[in-house]
Amino acid sequence: xxxxxxxxxxxxxxxxxxxxxxxxxxxxxxxxxxxxxxxxxxxxxxxxxxxxxxxxxxxxxxxxxxxxxxxxxxxxxxxxxxxxxxxxxxxxxxxxxxxxxxxxxxxxxxxxxxxxxxxxxxxxxxxxxxxxxxxxxxxxxxxxxxxxxxxxxxxxxxxxxxxxxxxxxxxxxxxxxxxxxxxxxxxxxxxxxxxxxxxxxxxxxxxxxxxxxxxxxxxxxxxxxxxxxxxxxxxxxxxxxxxxxxxxxxxxxxxxxxxxxxxxxxxxxxxxxxxxxxxxxxxxxxxxxxxxxxxxxxxxxxxxxxxxxxxxxxxxxxxxxxxxxxxxxxxxxxxxxxxxxxxxxxxxxxxxxxxxxx
Numbered sequence: 001x002x003x004x005x006x007x008x009x010x011x012x013x014x015x016x017x018x019x020x021x022x023x024x025x026x027x028x029x030x031x032x033x034x035x036x037x038x039x040x041x042x043x044x045x046x047x048x049x050x051x052x053x054x055x056x057x058x059x060x061x062x063x064x065x066x067x068x069x070x071x072x073x074x075x076x077x078x079x080x081x082x083x084x085x086x087x088x089x090x091x092x093x094x095x096x097x098x099x100x101x102x103x104x105x106x107x108x109x110x111x112x113x114x115x116x117x118x119x120x121x122x123x124x125x126x127x128x129x130x131x132x133x134x135x136x137x138x139x140x141x142x143x144x145x146x147x148x149x150x151x152x153x154x155x156x157x158x159x160x161x162x163x164x165x166x167x168x169x170x171x172x173x174x175x176x177x178x179x180x181x182x183x184x185x186x187x188x189x190x191x192x193x194x195x196x197x198x199x200x201x202x203x204x205x206x207x208x209x210x211x212x213x214x215x216x217x218x219x220x221x222x223x224x225x226x227x228x229x230x231x232x233x234x235x236x237x238x239x240x241x242x243x244x245x246x247x248x249x250x251x252x253x254x255x256x257x258x259x260x261x262x263x264x265x266x267x268x269x270x271x272x273x274x275x276x277x278x279x280x281x282x283x284x285x286x287x288x289x290x291x292x293x294x295x296x297x298x299x300x301x302x303x304x305x306x307x308x309x310x311x312x313x314x315x316x317x318x319x320x321x322x323x324x325x326x327x328x329x330x331x332x333x334x335x336x337x338x339x340x341x342x343x344x345x346x347x348x349x350x351x352x353x354x355x356x357x358x
Contacts, residue, residue, distance in 0.1 A: 026041040044231070044338040045146045045168045047120070049357035050192045052082030054119035057112035058176055062154040063127020064099035065177055068092060074124045074176035081180075086118055096242050099130045100103070105129065106136035113138075113145045122176045126153025134158075134248045139165040148192060148357070151175050153262070153328065156235030158306040161248035163233070163338040167265045172258075172326070173334035191334045191358075195355040201341065202291065202324030202333040202350055218331075219346035223310050225239035229342045229353065230286035232335060234258035237325075241272040244279050252284040254351070256343050258335055260327030266308045267296065273312040282312070287307035287319040287343035290349045291326025319345025 002145050041243050065071050071092060075085050088108035093100030112121045134157060143166040149159065150171045159170040171192065176185055182206045190196045204218035233250040234240060237259045243249040261269065276282050303311075306322070313320045321343065325333045337354040343350050 004298075015318075025161075037083065039144060044163070045143065045147045045166065045357040046356060047169065049195050050083075050120055050148060053088050054083050055117055056081075056083040056261065057086045057088065057092060057115065057118040058120045058124055059108045059112060059121060060091055060093075060124045061097035061105050061109055061133065061151075061158060062123075062129040063097055063125060064092075064094045065125060065313050067297050070177060072113070077179065078122060078176050081089075081160045086112075086115070087307050089110065090226060091124070097127065098132075099124075101227055101229065102129075102132050106133040107170040108139045109133070110136075110141060112178040113142045113147060115237075118147065120148035120150070123151030123155045123158075125150075125175050125177045126155050127234075128150065130154050130157040131242055131246075131248075134161050137162070137165075140167060141210075142166045150334075152191075152206070152241060152332075153236055156239035157243060157248070159337045160240070160243060160248070160250045161237055163208060164220045164248060164250040169336050169338040171334055171336050171356075174315045174332050181330050181332075183325070184280055184333075185340065187325075191336065191352070192357060195357045197352050199352050200349055201290075201335055201352050202205060202326050204234060204325060205331050218325065219323055222348050223314040223322060224316070224320040225286075225341065225345040227344045227346070228286040229257065229340065230254045232337055232339050232341050233257050234252075234335075235260070235337070237261040237269065237272050238264070238328055241275050244275065244281065250337075252281045254284070254286050256287045256341050257285045258289040258324070258326055258350070261293050262328035263295045264293065265296060266303050269293065269296075269304070269305065270308045270312065273308070277312060282316055285316075285318060287345070288313050288316070288321075289324055289326070290320070290322035290345055291324045293330050294328045321345055321348045321350070324350060 019200040078085050089102045090108050112118050146168050150173050152172050162168055163170050190199055207215040233255045234257045295303055325331050337358045340353040
């Protein structure tokens, strides 16, 4: 996810320093240590399925919307899904490109999971900032109070760190500050409300063909065949690469890794995938499912995105596909981090094997 565009579009300011130990104590927050290490042998925690009439906590753990009316729009979107909305205490805060100070954003997450009135937690948007608050989260509190956590883009860091440290299945899917297309609502409903399984994830929407007219935008590319099962980890490539070497990176062994990004040139995608390869992460996975790499900065003096993805991953000896409806697109799937799935490299499908809500 190309941060240069984001930062240039915001007011220029130095990056806020990491919270000092004294500041953390003063705020009532202390960095979490230890924690649950999720792996394929342990059954993950499942949140309750969503039902109309529940209360959804709305938070801004990364960046905030430009205007307050955009936040009110997001509240209306959540209400339109049939939920009551409980606003995070710091929902309207802004600190340059962050939605308030680190401790305030972390407090809202911890409070929503601790609040017995809140049934699920939706993120208003992504942007930048979630890795900064990972040491301030109360993972034991989250483990004791499993709830749906939904978002994507920069929220990737939260989704994977929480799964890794608490065992809770989290959900890479639409943010509150967007209208749901029919496709998006269908994907959201089957995973989070109906709890269906087995069910395909990210399959392209139906296309009405005709003589001389076939699907062009949403095609599945099969880089490497075969079939594999494993628990899902992943999300935004930029965020996954930023977690490498930290206490919050998930265990890659035997996992199905799904990746997407926005605004990244092929050479930057190459750099991040190469980092993951050099760190030994790509060699550990059971399969790779690429979503969409949208708004890529491509010129004539470059490899294509297809070339980069194929070269970095097709020779790993595991199934690899590209083009699932995962990422910064209007028609968007919901992918549960921590769920058991099957990737078929020949069919070009990703199938959720087990229910992910209780």
